[in-house]
Amino acid sequence: MSKIATLLYVFLNMVLFFFISIFYYLSLNASYPSVINVPKGSIEVIITHFKKNNLDINNFDKFILRILGSPQSGWIEIKPTNIINNTTSKGSFLYQLTTSKAALKDLTLIPGETMYFFIENISSTFGLNKQELIDAYNEFTKYPDGVIYPNTYKIPIGIGPRYLMSYLINQSMKEHKKNAIKILGRYDEKQWFNYITIASIVQKEAANIQEMPIVAAVIYNRLKAKMPLQMDGSLNYGEFSHSKITPERIRKDKSVYNTYLNRGIPPYPVGSASIDAIIATIRPANVDYLYFVRNKSGSHSFSKNYKEHLNNIN
Template structure:
């Protein structure tokens, strides 16, 4: 056997070994959510995203994807939770997902939002609550009002992880833009104030004024005494009655307890947050709703009584 023949055999053996190794690598079993979110970007950034989100993906996989094709962006349904590495990578480039809309309106509470999500996506409310509490310690006010397109078949865990991560990213962006930094405790104090404004204001124009009323009452040690704070959780749509005020012993009862509640009372728009960061320069302490649904504001209790009449 000549040297050239030997070298050729070694070459082909090496190629065969490489091919077998690749086939073996692609046959490795892996686990995945049946529905996953794929960001836009380069294959390298997609690989990095998947790796950070606990998928069994590494730098070598980008070379395989370059051969198979670029992954779809957005929500995709790969159909299985247990499959081979090769099948997973292939499905990333070919699969799509059926999407449905879910809307969180400003002022609505997680209590009703989770009920709605449970119906639309056929998920258990208990699983949604468990997932929500896994990713945040705030019972409300974290997920921002918006219409979200989410895929059918998504898990409760992934549903909440995505919404909370996306919202927290926007919370941080706004905080840095307006305040120059993001301090979670400070920021969610603003969100808590804003959640009361969201419940009380008739429109966006009133928000900075009601924000000022809150600060003015706090400044003189006056209880906030705002019905909106009692529209938390399951009480979001109930009218606040004198009996309810008397019986409610939670810190959301601003008639009994001075200061602001410990947590937001519902979802909060960016306008409401900005209204308590930059409140109106007014001295109002009181306001009453008119028949048109807007409010009349006053600085004295005497004038407030006249406005009520």
């Protein structure tokens, strides 16, 4: 065999080995979530994002993706190629990244609602286990409420509890940070969630957006005067979000949220707070009111002293 023929033989064997290796690599199975959120950006950005989320993907996959095409941003549905053990081949996974889209449903958290009822909504809308949702939520945040930003989210059908909560909390914390920098010029998590806690009470107490800065001012004025807040809205936490606050409930509720029994603000938000309530909390009205009571029009009558307050009640 001539030297040229020998070199050609070696080259062809190398090419054959290369393609066999690629086909073998693409046939390897791994477990992937049924839906994946693909960020906007280059293939490098996407690969880095997947690595941070512990997906089975590596730098060699960049080469494969450059051949197949860039992944579509947004939610991608990943269908298993092996139904028995619910795994997907590497080749199928990379191909689905560039071709698939997941079916989406709207998920809305309204301002003032608590995680208790929001989780119930998630459970019924997506058929997910309520306790698994609670466990997933607690895994990703230390705050019992007020973390998930009130908004409408596009959520894929088939998403798991852990991935869903990770996504909602991650997106919300980005929103919190963005708003803090926009309003305050900086982001200090402890300071910000102190504002969120007050804003969550403002959200439940104010009859409308126009009242929010005045209600916030009443809270600060009462704190400054060393008075208990004595606000019903603080007792509309968790499962009591829609409950009417009665004298009996005020006496029996021994939680940290009872601002009739405990001075100061609660240690955590009592529900979600809108951007309007947050801004009102950061920029309260310049008034010296200490009391307010709901009037016949459905809004509130504010007063500076207890005598005026009694007159408003009467």
